[in-house]
Amino acid sequence: MPEEIKYTSASLTQEVIKRTVQEYAPDAITNKGGYTYVNGSLMPKALSRALSRAYRTGRIIRPGVGMTERFIESIDPMQVMSITVQQQVNIGIHTRTLRDDGKVGTPYNDGLINTNHKLIPATKPFTIPVRQINDQPLFFPRLQLETMLFDEVAETLANFFENEVNSVDSYHIAKMISYAIYRAYKAGSNAKNIITLDKDTAYDDLAMIKIINQLNAAMADGDSETELGAFRGRRQLTLRNELLGYLRSPKTGYVSNTEKGANVFYTPGFDLDESMRTGEQYRGSINGYEMYEMNSETIRNAEIWLGLEPGSLDGVLGIVSTPLSYASGGVSKKSTLLLQSTEHDGIVGFPLTKFGGAAYRQIFLIVDKNWNAPDKLRTTLAPAPVVAPKNWDSKYEPIERVLYDENGNPTGMTEILANVIAPNGDTTCSITIKVTDADGDAISNATISSNSEGATIPFTNNGDGTYQLLVRKNSVINATVSATGYTAGTINVTAKQSLDWMHPVAIVLTSPASEPTKASEPTKASEPAPAEDEIIESAGSKK
Numbered sequence: 001m002p003e004e005i006k007y008t009s010a011s012l013t014q015e016v017i018k019r020t021v022q023e024y025a026p027d028a029i030t031n032k033g034g035y036t037y038v039n040g041s042l043m044p045k046a047l048s049r050a051l052s053r054a055y056r057t058g059r060i061i062r063p064g065v066g067m068t069e070r071f072i073e074s075i076d077p078m079q080v081m082s083i084t085v086q087q088q089v090n091i092g093i094h095t096r097t098l099r100d101d102g103k104v105g106t107p108y109n110d111g112l113i114n115t116n117h118k119l120i121p122a123t124k125p126f127t128i129p130v131r132q133i134n135d136q137p138l139f140f141p142r143l144q145l146e147t148m149l150f151d152e153v154a155e156t157l158a159n160f161f162e163n164e165v166n167s168v169d170s171y172h173i174a175k176m177i178s179y180a181i182y183r184a185y186k187a188g189s190n191a192k193n194i195i196t197l198d199k200d201t202a203y204d205d206l207a208m209i210k211i212i213n214q215l216n217a218a219m220a221d222g223d224s225e226t227e228l229g230a231f232r233g234r235r236q237l238t239l240r241n242e243l244l245g246y247l248r249s250p251k252t253g254y255v256s257n258t259e260k261g262a263n264v265f266y267t268p269g270f271d272l273d274e275s276m277r278t279g280e281q282y283r284g285s286i287n288g289y290e291m292y293e294m295n296s297e298t299i300r301n302a303e304i305w306l307g308l309e310p311g312s313l314d315g316v317l318g319i320v321s322t323p324l325s326y327a328s329g330g331v332s333k334k335s336t337l338l339l340q341s342t343e344h345d346g347i348v349g350f351p352l353t354k355f356g357g358a359a360y361r362q363i364f365l366i367v368d369k370n371w372n373a374p375d376k377l378r379t380t381l382a383p384a385p386v387v388a389p390k391n392w393d394s395k396y397e398p399i400e401r402v403l404y405d406e407n408g409n410p411t412g413m414t415e416i417l418a419n420v421i422a423p424n425g426d427t428t429c430s431i432t433i434k435v436t437d438a439d440g441d442a443i444s445n446a447t448i449s450s451n452s453e454g455a456t457i458p459f460t461n462n463g464d465g466t467y468q469l470l471v472r473k474n475s476v477i478n479a480t481v482s483a484t485g486y487t488a489g490t491i492n493v494t495a496k497q498s499l500d501w502m503h504p505v506a507i508v509l510t511s512p513a514s515e516p517t518k519a520s521e522p523t524k525a526s527e528p529a530p531a532e533d534e535i536i537e538s539a540g541s542k543k
Helices: 012-024 044-058 150-190 207-220 241-248 261-266 272-278 296-306 512-520
Strands: 029-032 035-039 068-073 082-089 122-129 132-134 138-140 147-149 194-197 235-239 282-286 289-293 316-321 326-333 338-341 346-349 352-359 364-368 396-404 410-421 428-436 447-452 459-461 466-472 477-482 489-493 502-508
Touching: 012 044, 012 150, 012 261, 012 272, 035 150, 044 150, 044 272, 068 082, 082 326, 122 326, 122 352, 132 150, 138 150, 147 150, 150 194, 150 296, 150 316, 150 326, 150 352, 150 364, 194 207, 207 241, 207 364, 235 241, 241 282, 241 289, 241 316, 261 272, 428 477, 447 466, 466 477, 489 502
Parallel strands: 068 326, 194 364, 235 289, 428 502
Antiparallel strands: 029 035, 035 147, 082 122, 132 352, 138 346, 235 316, 282 289, 316 364, 326 352, 338 346, 396 410, 428 466, 447 477, 459 466, 477 489
């Protein structure tokens, strides 16, 4: 008789993982001392299925509701460069009038027999480049081939896939926003796909009903540029919680108590199939729109995809898409394997998702009336490109690694920065300040005086010329660095820089007696040039 997993899930993703392991790898489960352990060598039986289910449950942009998707399974994902969907093409009117009591019908075709060439409703292939890759490895640093606590497995997988889903959905949201604004500026004063909302009057009588009516009318007009009529079928409204509140308030909008999504997890008889069908972010239906909530981190990642400054998309409150307007695709390597890793001291898995998307009909935005689209998106030539940055270092998280002596005996632990995306809940930035003298030698007796929002920030002296400040993300930091025998220097860290998980800064302190000599010396070739986005001011001038 298989043992039952003794674990209370804290999220829908964790519950999906728990049930999948219980269903497909029951022999991997062992209970001991009140805890559940998983046999690492048997995890591959359930890992791929758990990831696939978690992916389906977590997606915000739902296939069949807000997009058309062809998801292909491939042995070699590199060989699949694009997918093809069908786009309807209307080729004119295909009705005719008949002769009636001597009245002439359609010219040359007014008899009972249609002698004209038949008009056939057609489709044409629409190719979607599949260009983006999520090849994020999964690390279980302490998982050996014997056993690991199920708690750690569930939480590791849940964190991994919540970030994976955020990456994919924020990409599609970035594509939708880019295309919508491109179409709006291309249409100029005739643009109908940007619906503005005045937050000051959002709670007035029928305010949101008027917004939805305006949206309905715009969608009923169809998309004349692509010669396509009204947007029939399912519609997805991907929205911020702020807009959801306006929509559901009495007097201003619609009274609806429908709340599915994650709530299905908290109800007796939790239905796994239902959760995968509706998705975790499903917030019910209003006036024909299936609503899915997007969080601030998703929008922040969309800004990164588009190369925009933080906050550039704050005015975007909702995005309306349909399977007729947006298509996406991907390649999933289902045969995820777990391998012993000497580099990271444990087990590492290599799932892979390759994805891309394209819009071929209008996409509608609901925006704050005071919001202006970023200059980069105001183009009439083509939508702004959606490209991953060179790296996502600010999101990486350290993992522990065992240190061994020459005889192979463990002697301690160290941290290494791995390709593991940090959970969204991280709200702090670690600022590392490297302090050296004019010769490049470390100064290990410095004092850091700094404040943020009026509060003094404590610092940690690492003893090697580096110092740590732990601050809230999006903080502006002004710090004074002083040391005996040196002129004090100042460091400024911008709000943008502190949005990262960590931010390095370097400063050189000069000795007043050596300044004239040191000033004429050339910069050493070994000294790294400061990063362009670092604001480093040295107050090394004589007083």
